[in-house]
Amino acid sequence: xxxxxxxxxxxxxxxxxxxxxxxxxxxxxxxxxxxxxxxxxxxxxxxxxxxxxxxxxxxxxxxxxxxxxxxxxxxxxxxxxxxxxxxxxxxxxxxxxxxxxxxxxxxx
Amino acid sequence: xxxxxxxxxxxxxxxxxxxxxxxxxxxxxxxxxxxxxxxxxxxxxxxxxxxxxxxxxxxxxxxxxxxxxxxxxxxxxxxxxxxxxxxxxxxxxxxxxxxxxxxxxxxxxxxxxxxxxxxxxxxxxxxxxxxxxxxxxxxxxxxxxxxxxxxxxxxxxxxxxxxxxxxxxxxxxxxxxxxxxxxxxxxxxxxxxxxxxxxxxxxxxxxxxxxxxxxxxxxxxxxxxxxxxxxxxxxxxxxxxxxxxxxxxxxxxxxxxxxxxxxxxxxxxxxxxxxxxxxxxxxxxxxxxxxxxxxxxxxxxxxxxxxxxxxxxxxxxxxxxxxxxxxxxxxxxxxxxxxxxxxxxxxxxxxxxxxxxxxxxxxxxxxxxxxxxxxxxxxxxxxxxxxxxxxxxxxxxxxxxxxxxxxxxxxxxxxxxxxxxxxxxxxxxxxxxxxxxxxxxxxxxxxxxxxxxxxxxxxxxxxxxxxxxxxxxxxxxxxxxxxxx
Numbered sequence: 001x002x003x004x005x006x007x008x009x010x011x012x013x014x015x016x017x018x019x020x021x022x023x024x025x026x027x028x029x030x031x032x033x034x035x036x037x038x039x040x041x042x043x044x045x046x047x048x049x050x051x052x053x054x055x056x057x058x059x060x061x062x063x064x065x066x067x068x069x070x071x072x073x074x075x076x077x078x079x080x081x082x083x084x085x086x087x088x089x090x091x092x093x094x095x096x097x098x099x100x101x102x103x104x105x106x107x108x
Numbered sequence: 109x110x111x112x113x114x115x116x117x118x119x120x121x122x123x124x125x126x127x128x129x130x131x132x133x134x135x136x137x138x139x140x141x142x143x144x145x146x147x148x149x150x151x152x153x154x155x156x157x158x159x160x161x162x163x164x165x166x167x168x169x170x171x172x173x174x175x176x177x178x179x180x181x182x183x184x185x186x187x188x189x190x191x192x193x194x195x196x197x198x199x200x201x202x203x204x205x206x207x208x209x210x211x212x213x214x215x216x217x218x219x220x221x222x223x224x225x226x227x228x229x230x231x232x233x234x235x236x237x238x239x240x241x242x243x244x245x246x247x248x249x250x251x252x253x254x255x256x257x258x259x260x261x262x263x264x265x266x267x268x269x270x271x272x273x274x275x276x277x278x279x280x281x282x283x284x285x286x287x288x289x290x291x292x293x294x295x296x297x298x299x300x301x302x303x304x305x306x307x308x309x310x311x312x313x314x315x316x317x318x319x320x321x322x323x324x325x326x327x328x329x330x331x332x333x334x335x336x337x338x339x340x341x342x343x344x345x346x347x348x349x350x351x352x353x354x355x356x357x358x359x360x361x362x363x364x365x366x367x368x369x370x371x372x373x374x375x376x377x378x379x380x381x382x383x384x385x386x387x388x389x390x391x392x393x394x395x396x397x398x399x400x401x402x403x404x405x406x407x408x409x410x411x412x413x414x415x416x417x418x419x420x421x422x423x424x425x426x427x428x429x430x431x432x433x434x435x436x437x438x439x440x441x442x443x444x445x446x447x448x449x450x451x452x453x454x455x456x457x458x459x460x461x462x463x464x465x466x467x468x469x470x471x472x473x474x475x476x477x478x479x480x481x482x483x484x485x486x487x488x489x490x491x492x493x494x495x496x497x498x499x500x501x502x503x504x505x506x507x508x509x510x511x512x513x514x515x516x517x518x519x520x521x522x523x524x525x526x527x528x529x530x531x532x533x534x535x536x537x538x539x540x541x542x543x544x545x546x547x548x549x550x551x552x553x554x555x556x557x558x559x560x561x562x563x564x565x566x567x568x569x570x571x572x573x574x575x576x577x578x579x580x581x582x583x584x585x586x587x588x589x590x591x592x593x
Contacts, residue, residue, distance in 0.1 A: 030453030063484035067540030094437035
């Protein structure tokens with residue numbers, strides 16, 4: 001059982017502000033100044049929670065690759081089965097022109 | 109009419125006691141009137157439902173109806189529905205109209221079921237209280253100051269308030285069983301791969317599984333009969349025969365070996381919940397079952413394992429929301445990176461961002477082995493514990509949740525206390541096992557759920573074990589007072 005009271009008493013931030021900003025950048029998430037300390041605290045708590053795994057003896061244990069024993073990802077024959085539906089799909093796009101998705105200019 | 113189970117409604121339709129049009133109209137009205145109090149749905153599809161009900165009545169009259177023709181279903185808003193807004197409880201998909209049907213939706217439509225609307229849910233199924241929904245929290249029909257559980261909180265609340273006899277739901281770490289328990293209804297998460305994930309918006313692909321929230325195990329069996337089965341569109345769908353789940357509901361439990369999971373009766377378990385579960389075990393003994401204590405030593409590591417594996421997979425799955433192809437886009441992006449970052453920062457809610465960042469962190473260079481690979485090893489240990497247990501017992505039993513429903517806002521400040529609500533449900537997801545929750549009594553006038561976990565593909569056994577209990581008890585017939593009229 002996770003000892004929350006113990007953690008509260010002994011809590012220190014295992015992640016610093018710069019790490020949170022770096023993680024947010026990797027995840028392509030814009031965080032406001034006010035959000036950074038909120039995530040610093042909650043992610044530090046989560047890292048603290050998952051650090052319990054360190055204590056588990058996993059010598060010679062194979063990492064689980066599929067939830068069902070003995071099963072692996074199935075492959076399908078390499079055949080054309082999809083038809084061209086781009087007009088239907090692009091109806092959900094924020095900005096489209098001449099069948100192309102529009103984004104801000106990438107190359108100056 | 110609204111208190112009837114699917115099986116009873118099917119008989120009523122055949123006997124012409126009422127029509128599908130009358131049933132559908134009555135439930136649509138009930139849903140509409142319940143919204144200010146419960147907020148259990150995001151969209152109501154009244155026009156298409158009435159048209160489908162009229163068609164169903166034609167088939168019933170012509171004698172061409174299937175077993176579920178004309179019966180209602182509410183779909184969790186995580187399932188894509190062609191031509192109908194599919195939000196996943198997120199601002200990111202506020203205006204998304206799905207161009208295709210999820211396999212679950214298509215199968216139930218082909219079976220003749222009538223879609224009433226789309227159920228509210230925690231954003232991207234990330235939550236245990238339904239408070240992370242962009243469309244507002246769902247209220248528990250037993251007490252509107254309490255949460256219904258999550259993430260399938262809209263599905264569970266709607267069934268509990270008798271707005272629909274059945275709703276679809278999904279379960280990544282307990283999202284079918286936990287709200288079913290907190291709302292006093294029946295919920296089944298089938299074996300991983302038993303039901304197609306195609307068109308079900310992905311959260312954690314190695315854990316996600318579609319299932320059912322209903323009033324009885326018998327109703328769940330009726331629906332699972334058409335919902336389960338191989339789907340070439342889902343690469344993890346299992347190509348194995350689907351039995352008739354209703355055929356074995358009546359089997360005797362004489363000689364059934366029930367394993368009682370010792371790790372579930374821990375210090376965090378509410379004594380009143382424990383008492384209700386113990387009383388249910390006594391009922392099983394009277395039905396001829398033998399109780400065996402079972403030790404699953406790695407199981408207490410389920411929560412920390414889950415909070416590595418699930419966020420890791422979520423951070424990858426949710427990378428597709430880029431503000432370019434579909435979904436929310438921020439105003440006036442100055443460049444492509446700004447477009448990505450602000451669309452995602454503004455389109456996702458706080459809990460979704462927390463999970464994406466957790467996943468990004470545990471997968472990042474230098475941390476992958478320590479967190480992700482380690483968690484996948486511990487996950488193997490948990491699965492091995494279950495496999496050893498099923499060599500000696502037929503099913504495993506324990507509480508679904510440590511406590512009954514808690515107050516709205518009580519656990520939103522600290523994510524860890526919220527995460528610990530799923531402490532008993534996550535194990536089955538880790539090992540890909542089927543599991544269900546049925547009402548087994550009350551604690552402080554709130555419903556308590558009994559969890560039954562089976563071996564891989566043992567859904568028929570689970571439903572049989574649940575059905576026999578429901579023949580011997582009437583907890584599943586209890587209706588919250590304000591919703592009984």
